[in-house]
Amino acid sequence: MTDRNQELFDRAAQVIPGGVNSPVRAFRAVGGTPRFVQRAQGAYFWDANGQKYIDYIGSWGPMILGHGNPVVLEAVQKAALDGFSFGAPTEREIELAEEILKHVPSMEMVRLVSSGTEAGMSALRLARGATGRSKFIKFEGCYHGHADALLVKAGSGLATFGNPTSAGVPPEVVRDTLVLEYNNIQQLEEAFALHGKELACVMIEPIAGNMNFVRASVPFMTRCRELCTQHGALLVFDEVMSGFRVALGSAQSVYAKAIPGFKPDMTVLGKVIGGGMPLAAFGGPREIMRQLAPTGPVYQAGTLSGNPVATACGLTTLREIAKPGFWDALSARTQSLVDGLTGAAAAAGVPFSGDCQGGMFGFFLLPELPQNYAKVMTSDSPKFNKLFHGLLDGGVYIAPALYEAGFVSAAHTDADIAETVRVAADVFKSL
Numbered sequence: 001m002t003d004r005n006q007e008l009f010d011r012a013a014q015v016i017p018g019g020v021n022s023p024v025r026a027f028r029a030v031g032g033t034p035r036f037v038q039r040a041q042g043a044y045f046w047d048a049n050g051q052k053y054i055d056y057i058g059s060w061g062p063m064i065l066g067h068g069n070p071v072v073l074e075a076v077q078k079a080a081l082d083g084f085s086f087g088a089p090t091e092r093e094i095e096l097a098e099e100i101l102k103h104v105p106s107m108e109m110v111r112l113v114s115s116g117t118e119a120g121m122s123a124l125r126l127a128r129g130a131t132g133r134s135k136f137i138k139f140e141g142c143y144h145g146h147a148d149a150l151l152v153k154a155g156s157g158l159a160t161f162g163n164p165t166s167a168g169v170p171p172e173v174v175r176d177t178l179v180l181e182y183n184n185i186q187q188l189e190e191a192f193a194l195h196g197k198e199l200a201c202v203m204i205e206p207i208a209g210n211m212n213f214v215r216a217s218v219p220f221m222t223r224c225r226e227l228c229t230q231h232g233a234l235l236v237f238d239e240v241m242s243g244f245r246v247a248l249g250s251a252q253s254v255y256a257k258a259i260p261g262f263k264p265d266m267t268v269l270g271k272v273i274g275g276g277m278p279l280a281a282f283g284g285p286r287e288i289m290r291q292l293a294p295t296g297p298v299y300q301a302g303t304l305s306g307n308p309v310a311t312a313c314g315l316t317t318l319r320e321i322a323k324p325g326f327w328d329a330l331s332a333r334t335q336s337l338v339d340g341l342t343g344a345a346a347a348a349g350v351p352f353s354g355d356c357q358g359g360m361f362g363f364f365l366l367p368e369l370p371q372n373y374a375k376v377m378t379s380d381s382p383k384f385n386k387l388f389h390g391l392l393d394g395g396v397y398i399a400p401a402l403y404e405a406g407f408v409s410a411a412h413t414d415a416d417i418a419e420t421v422r423v424a425a426d427v428f429k430s431l
């Protein structure tokens with residue numbers, strides 16, 4: 001049989017760098033041929049060979065209702081008939097903004113953009129503009145999009161300002177990016193002691209999904225909040241992945257339960273709020289958001305921002321996930337997947353740890369959950385690659401890299417979870 005995926009990948013590589021439009025899709029970490037998606041429905045997609053997979057990527061987060069949800073589809077079709085893009089305001093943008101603010105009350109105003117990268121980049125500019133400061137803290141293993149100043153990963157350690165992680169980012173552009181270890185309170189305190197009054201913000205993925213799945217500990221988050229408040233730096237939550245994914249109130253609602261009165265100063269959103277269409281946002285208190293053009297001096301704009309079809313998709317998605325019982329059911333299903341995998345690994349004697357919140361999960365071929373990027377990277381990567389391909393051959397599609405989180409949708413059934421655990425149990429035995 002000819003492998004259509006391979007044919008398409010070869011053809012793609014002639015006209016698109018690496019054959020893909022976003023690097024992780026190329027299967028570089030795990031090897032093998034990327035699956036070219038033909039169509040998707042509910043919890044499944046079919047590749048170019050007509051092979052069916054249970055999909056635990058869901059477009060890397062957005063597809064919380066599964067693929068082709070009929071209510072969302074109808075809203076999108078209706079919106080498309082009224083026009084694709086106007087470059088002039090529409091009522092639906094207000095509705096989406098209101099819907100977002102209703103569930104994430106730390107934000108009083110929100111600006112809609114088209115990608116998480118844009119949202120993170122704009123939030124950083126606004127934080128710098130609003131505070132009049134240049135330096136900021138990010139954490140190793142947190143991804144905030146590929147804007148130059150944010151593209152610094154390396155745990156260069158305390159008070160060592162970042163080295164660019166990508167060619168093409170001039171060192172002077174990341175001079176003010178301070179990279180610290182995630183969940184390391186001592187480093188954070190030392191960084192504030194040295195640079196507190198120069199810091200515009202601390203940007204963090206509260207439940208990190210770009211080093212698999214790692215939670216900021218409650219004591220660490222408590223200290224982030226205290227130090228930011230003390231030094232006049234803004235606490236910026238990048239909830240592009242966790243927003244409306246781990247809870248209706250996003251990750252900040254999870255921390256607010258553990259830390260009385262807790263809220264971030266600014267929030268960055270994407271993925272779920274667009275329901276699979278290009279849409280993202282950033283928001284915060286009125287006094288900060290009013291610093292944005294046209295009311296303030298911080299410039300930010302976008303031809304397709306608040307796109308009418310994307311807002312229809314996002315708005316309908318958010319209304320569906322706000323329905324009673326949605327989060328209990330999704331959380332239970334995700335938990336049953338993690339429990340099932342944990343049990344199957346234990347039965348096969350494979351070191352394993354897993355965690356989840358709402359519809360987002362992560363697991364590691366490590367006996368204990370890691371607390372930072374360096375620990376995540378101690379995972380046995382050849383073993384993970386075997387697991388990945390074993391699952392893929394068995395019709396289960398997880399992220400093709402051990403440092404990515406996974407996603408369960410409302411369309412995943414108990415039978416899908418059981419089938420996934422059955423396939424995984426076999427693969428674990430072969431590890």
Ligand code: PMP
Pocket residue numbers: 060114115116117118120143144145146205209210238239240241242270271280
């Ligand atoms: N922030 C986080 C936390 C993300 O997970 C991502 C994307 N995975 C981004 C920002 C960037 O979003 P986008 O890919 O839409 O530019």
